[in-house]
Amino acid sequence: MILEEKFTLSNGVEISKLGLGTWFINNNDVVQAVKDAIKIGYRHIDTAQAYENESGVGDAIRTCGVKRAEIFVTTKLGAEVKSYKEAVASIDKSIKALGLDYIDMMIIHSPQPWGEFHGDDRYFEENREVWRALEEAYKAGKFRAIGISNFEKADIDNILESCSVKPVVNQILAHISNTPKELIQYSQEKGMLVEAYSPIGHGELLKNEEVATIAKKYNVSVPQLGICYCLQLGLLPIPKTANPDHIKTNAEVDFVISDSDMEFLKNMEQIKDYGKASMFPVYSGK
Numbered sequence: 234m235i236l237e238e239k240f241t242l243s244n245g246v247e248i249s250k251l252g253l254g255t256w257f258i259n260n261n262d263v264v265q266a267v268k269d270a271i272k273i274g275y276r277h278i279d280t281a282q283a284y285e286n287e288s289g290v291g292d293a294i295r296t297c298g299v300k301r302a303e304i305f306v307t308t309k310l311g312a313e314v315k316s317y318k319e320a321v322a323s324i325d326k327s328i329k330a331l332g333l334d335y336i337d338m339m340i341i342h343s344p345q346p347w348g349e350f351h352g353d354d355r356y357f358e359e360n361r362e363v364w365r366a367l368e369e370a371y372k373a374g375k376f377r378a379i380g381i382s383n384f385e386k387a388d389i390d391n392i393l394e395s396c397s398v399k400p401v402v403n404q405i406l407a408h409i410s411n412t413p414k415e416l417i418q419y420s421q422e423k424g425m426l427v428e429a430y431s432p433i434g435h436g437e438l439l440k441n442e443e444v445a446t447i448a449k450k451y452n453v454s455v456p457q458l459g460i461c462y463c464l465q466l467g468l469l470p471i472p473k474t475a476n477p478d479h480i481k482t483n484a485e486v487d488f489v490i491s492d493s494d495m496e497f498l499k500n501m502e503q504i505k506d507y508g509k510a511s512m513f514p515v516y517s518g519k
């Protein structure tokens with residue numbers, strides 16, 4: 234049962250192999266969603282300052298009846314936070330919003346502010362400064378692990394060249410049809426666990442007939458196929474849903490996709506249009 238399985242991060246900390254994503258779940262609804270997930274057996278919740286639901290996630294964790302130590306909560310430092318001073322203040326803001334004594338993992342949401350996502354300025358110096366703030370908070374016991382998200386090879390090298398604590402994860406967009414093989418391999422070679430965000434392609438995989446045909450062959454749903462695909466690549470998927478039935482079935486992934494189907498899913502035409510919800514998250518930046 235996937236909910237009972239764990240990866241061990243490079244610093245020895247354990248993390249559940251399946252997380253619950255919470256982007257687009259508002260601060261009220263997220264309380265019930267996280268409680269439902271924990272009741273079903275999830276022990277890993279993924280939030281971010283940008284999702285504006287940290288306090289709801291924290292409420293659920295504090296009142297769910299499961300010991301705090303059994304739950305792994307990740308949050309992300311806003312992509313616009315790009316100085317040491319802002320990072321220190323922002324870290325404390327997250328701890329306060331979550332209402333927890335410590336956060337399991339804090340990650341830099343993006344190497345660049347969202348408005349410049351994939352732009353030319355890589356913010357190298359700024360990211361080193363932000364990383365220094367994360368390292369200090371980690372050493373002070375505010376976090377059990379620190380990591381990065383949306384970091385490309387050059388961004389990773391920039392941190393590794395000067396850090397005293399190495400990032401333990403890189404959280405990146407990875408799903409059927411969109412699997413950045415080189416970045417995954419590079420991140421793994423550098424000792425990071427790769428977390429797959431949007432494992433259902435932000436919902437777009439549900440509309441793809443080729444994917445539906447393969448899911449049918451295994452007698453599973455498209456989300457189950459997408460989640461299993463990530464796990465078989467050694468990635469940690471964090472599907473988002475607030476629907477209790479979806480939360481439950483997304484964890485029922487006890488089947489094996491054949492090597493040939495994995496190759497097909499890896500190499501099928503990339504989904505580029507994510508509909509209304511852009512994959513370049515334009516957050517309010519609060």
Ligand SMILES: NC(=O)c1ccc[n+]([C@@H]2O[C@H](COP(=O)([O-])OP(=O)(O)OC[C@H]3O[C@@H](n4cnc5c(N)ncnc54)[C@H](OP(=O)(O)O)[C@@H]3O)[C@@H](O)[C@H]2O)c1
Pocket residue numbers: 253254255256257279280342382383404405429430431432433434435436439454456457471472473474475476478479480482483514
């Ligand atoms: N680091 C980053 O920059 C970054 C960026 C994007 C996302 N993330 C993280 O990754 C998480 C997941 O990504 P995502 O939210 O973009 O999308 P996703 O998990 O790929 O897809 C979510 C969509 O799939 C639907 N869905 C989920 N389970 C389903 C099921 N069993 N049956 C039918 N529909 C189902 C959801 O609808 P329902 O809610 O109706 O079930 C929702 O519309 C986020 O919540 C966030 O935690 C991180």
